[in-house]
Amino acid sequence: MKTAPKILLWLLDRFCPPSRQDLKGDFLELYEYRAKEWGRGRASVSFFWDTLTVLPLWFLVKKKQPSRSSIPMFSHYVKIAFRNLSRCKAYSIINILGLAVGLGVCLLIYQYISFELSYDQFHSRSNRIYRLVETDLKNGVRQGRDISTVHELGKFGKENIPEIEEVVRINLWRYELGIFNPENDIPYQEDNVWFVDDSFLNVFDFPLLSGSRESALSEKRNIVLTEQMASKIFGEKDPIGKTLHISGGWPGGDYIVTGVLQKLPVNSHMQFDFLLPMKLLLSEEPSYKNNDGMGWRNFSTYVLLPETASPNVVSDKFDLIADQYFGKELAASNEKWTFDLQPLKEIHLYSDNLQDPSGNNEDIANIKLFSVIAVFVMLMAWANYINLSTSRSLHRAKEVGVRKAIGARKRQLIGQFLVESFLINGLAVILAFGIALLSLPVLNQMVGKTLAFTIMQSSGFWLQFVIVVVVGSLLSGLYPAFVLSSFKPVSMLKSSFRGFSQGLVVRKGIILFQFFLSILLISGTWLVYRQVKYMRDQDLGIDMEKILVVYGPRFQTFEFDAMLSNFSAFQQKVVQHHSVESISGTGSVPGKGNMWTGDVWRLGELLDDGKLVSIDQVDGYFTKTFDLNFLSGEPFREDLMKASYAGVAIVNEEAVKQLGLGSPQNALHQKVVVSAGDTLEVVGVVKNFHWHSLKEAQIPSIYMLNNAYGAYYSIRVSLSDMPQTIDYIKTAYDEVYPGNEFNYFFLDDAFNRQYQADLQFGNLFTAFSVLAIFISCLGLFALVSFSASLKTKEIGIRKVLGASVGQLMTLLSKEYLVLLLVASALAIPLVIWGGQQWLENYAFRVEMGVEFIVVPAFLLLVVSVLTVSHSTWKAARGNPVESLKTE
Incomplete structure (x- = not known):
């Protein structure tokens, strides 16, 4: 036999009149039946609601002398309440509409907050998965806190920390890859590609349509794609075992499709289209296979722990591992790494102060703010009800006076007005759900996500909602009820009665x-x-409105001479058009982030004098195309325009300041060393301009010359006759880069998309x-x-x-x-x-x-x-x- 919770039994004993104690047995029998059929959660909610139905009876009867006419009296009060509502239609509509809008807004906010809080909870072991967060200290000063770590850290952690069950490393490929199915020869350029450890699908429960979790990423030339990509590339055919050809630099080659994932849940902070094995990246990408595992910090590391493990203990052990394996190199630059573990469930809402390249996050402060707004809205709605109810005391005075004169007690009058309060709130609840359902598409459009009213499927929501409505109805109805029931019958029956003056201060x-x-x-x-x-x-220092950006080709020979020859041919064709002023090939563009960030120091200085600097590869036409303002020096010389690597760079004001190069004039011809091993001569200093969102402070930046590397082609054009200009550029692109998809965007639009979350x-x-x-x-x-x-x-x-x-x-x-x-x-x-x-x-x-x-x-x-x-x-x-x- 399943017994109702003690708190609910206490409420029933407290409010059920002695004359109707038979209801208790009926309610308990119903609870037992519902608990078997529905479960204890829904049964408890229904039991609580049953208890509320006897609440008005508590106001209508005396504890020591129970009345037999409670139910008929309650029915009478309901009729009176409906008559009052129909007699004063304008005030009734305002009251109900105000409460309905308030409740409807709260329902929308509740659904939005519920969705945001649900991120990553669909993983069965979400409470045991953590992400490693690194804090970098240099000369004892905190440099930053982000999720980027070296790839060897996860490997050493699994080998040396017994609490760790599994480790997953992730590297986001930031540039487009050319992908096509040899069976139909249709090329696609995709950029949402992740390199992951083969344990990825075992740790994270992304639904797998076909393939094996254990073996899908076991070989270097395996590839896993999402349902949308499989449909886009293979149509209705089963892609398992099929070949995909990839072009776009060192990853180029044939891959076997070994897994297809269902559409990724919207409430996942991980959003990708393709998965490639981590072992491929570490064994074949030159930057990784030729270093000691410390040179590149652009890996996210996740660990799976037992339920009994302490995250703080594990993070302390990672500190020891960093000292053990990387201590000598860190000491040379006077650095120190410390770590903490961020729970998977907190990543979406608690990563605002972290450098997170995935960018699919929200700020918990915004969620709290919307919660406060929901409270404000409901307080306003209930305040309206209290104000209108008490201000209309004059119209209810004679009614209350007559009732008191014929023997109505204060408790009965309070019960009557509470019945009206519950009735108005009940009608508002019905209307509120309609308002919320009709407004949901508007909310979806605002947040850019597809939300459904999933909260209605949760018994926890119904319990909270009923409690809020009941408590709100009581609190908003008690004050007017006590005010109206407190008037003296003699004064109320006089024509000179002015009840409106009472409670004026309130x-x-x-x-x-x-x-x-x-x-x-x-x-x-x-x-x-x-x-x-x-x-x-804000003036960004660049006239972005005139820059059209074309994605660089992914299907071509990635040898320097061939790449330079192709780009020169494309450049010559494009600049022949009267609307084109200049074209530049760069590794990245403003709003897309920098190519990489590394330590940089002046030649001859100690490693611990290095500063964290953003670095990009650009060609000789970069400063002209982006119309940068030189403080000293000049654009790259003509004789360097054909070089793959000339050892020269242009820096911004912030880099001059941070690296201690003196004035912009003094900085010329000084040499700086990049942690990747390059020594660069400063040939120009440009005025600071905004490469990133204005949410971020100006950062020191270096633009090193590389004439062949062009992930993006930035074209400065006049704004007249844009369709014709774009058609001309597309024709030139198709001629020079046949088989490559022509994709473009306007730089100002892409840059402003950084403010999409703020908007x-x-x-x-x-x-x-x-x-x-x-x-x-x-x-x-x-x-x-x-x-x-x-x-x-x-x-x-x-x-x-x-x-x-x-x-x-x-x-x-x-x-x-x-x-x-x-x-x-x-x-x-x-x-x-x-x-x-x-x-x-x-x-x-x-x-x-x-x-x-x-x-x-x-x-x-x-x-x-x-x-x-x-x-x-x-x-x-x-x-x-x-x-x-x-x-």
Whole structure:
């Protein structure tokens, strides 16, 4: 026999009237049956709901003298509640609509937050998987904290740390590969390729449509692809055992398809199209097979631990391994590595301060902020209910007085008004689900993801939702219930009764609270808008609007002479067009990240004097195409335009400063050493420009000459007749690089996509804020309308004595405008503090000023004036003869 939870039994004993103790046995029998059929979770929710149905009876009967007429009386109160709702249709609609919108917004936010919190939880061992996070200390100063490690670290960890069950290393291939199926000879250029250890599919539970988890990545020339890629390349055919040919540098060759994965879950921080074996990368990629395992830190390392293992103990052992295997090299540069383990479930929301190349993450601060907005919205909705219910006390006074005169007790009156509160909230709940379902596609468009209302399948959600609605209904209904039931019958039955004056301070306090929250929300919206606009409008040091970027060819011979010859031919064809000003081949472009980051120091200095510098390979036309401003030196010389490696580089201002090269003029012809082994002569210094998002500070950068390496072809064009220009470039590309897919993008669009997450956050914040303010305005409109109806005779007298319409409107509106000013003053400290905290995430940011209070206050003033103007205008324009007849 399954017994209901003790807390639910206590609630039933507490609120079930003595006269209806037979209900307890019925409820327990139902619980036992439901527990067997549905499980204890859903059965407990249903038992809790059954308990709530007897709550109104508790208010209708005395504990010592139970009444036999509780059920009929409850039915009577429900009828009265419906009659009151139908008699005052406008106020009822406002109340229900306000609550419905509030609940609907909360449901949307709950679904969004639930989705964000669900990331990576579909893996069966998600609570045992951790990602290694490295902190780099140089000369005792923290240089950075990111997920990039050397590839040997994971290998040494598995060999020396007994707690580790399995290790998975991941390397993201950052450039396009040419991929085609020899059976149909159709080329594709894809760039979402990951190199992973063969344990990847055993540790992570990505659904496998076909193939073996154990052997899919066991051989160097195996390849695993997702369902979408399999359909794109092979159509309806089974790809297992088929051959794929890859071109694009050293990975080029034939591969056997050994696995096909189902469409990757959206709530995974890992999003890829192809998987290639890690053993291929480490054995054939020249940069890795010829180094000691320490030269390149661009691997993500995941470990699988037993449930009993301590992550802190394991991370401490990684510290010891770093000292043991890499200590001598680290000591030479006065560096130290320390590690910690980040739980898999926290990666999506707690990686904001980490350098994470996957970029598929959200900030937990945003999730918390949306949670606060949801609370604000519901508080506003319930505040409206309290305000309207208490302000309408005059209309309910005679009803309450008559009931008290014929013997109704206070508890019974409170029960009646609570029934009305539950009824209004119940109707709002039904409407809220409709609003949420209809609004979900809009939410999906804002966040760029496909969400479904999965929360309705969770018993935990229903329990929380019922508790929130019940508690909210009680709290929002108790105050009006106590106010209305506390009036004396004698005073209520008099025609001079003015119940509206009671609780005036409370009602003004509620309006002040709503204005305060509205100011905070509008200020936050305005701040997000201004910051994003600031970043997008800032002078980047490059005229990106005129640069068209074409992806470099992946199907070609990757020998220097052939690559240089092909690019020269393509370049000569393209520049013949009257709209083309210049073309440059580079390893990366602004907004796509740098090729790599490494230690750089002046020639002759010690290793520990090195600084972390971003490095890119560019050709001789780089500075001309990107129109960079030289502070000293000049573009690469003509005689170097045909060299594969000339040992020269151009640096930015920040590199001159960080490397201690003196002034831009003094930096010329000095030599710097790159950790990869290259010694470069500085032949030019350019003014700082933004290669990355303005969220990041300026970083020291080196642009070394390599005329043949062009992952991207940047073409400076005039903006007239763009379709014809693009067609011409495509024709030239197809002639020089036959069999390669022609793909392009505009540099300014790609650069601004870095702000996509900020834009999505701003759109969500704005949408939820507008809905919250709409709820507040609904209550304000109803309250002003009711306030005006109570001052009908006063308005008539003032009009007879010569008051103008403007004066009367001011009379009716000024108290609300004063409250708005007070709310604005109270919001100033919180807006300034919260705004500064949020702006700390941006290296380049707007300054907090009075505009972030003045503009929101002015906007709210305009909205408030428009809200109250209809009611005040109508009252002020009324006929004084008619108004003086009212009692």
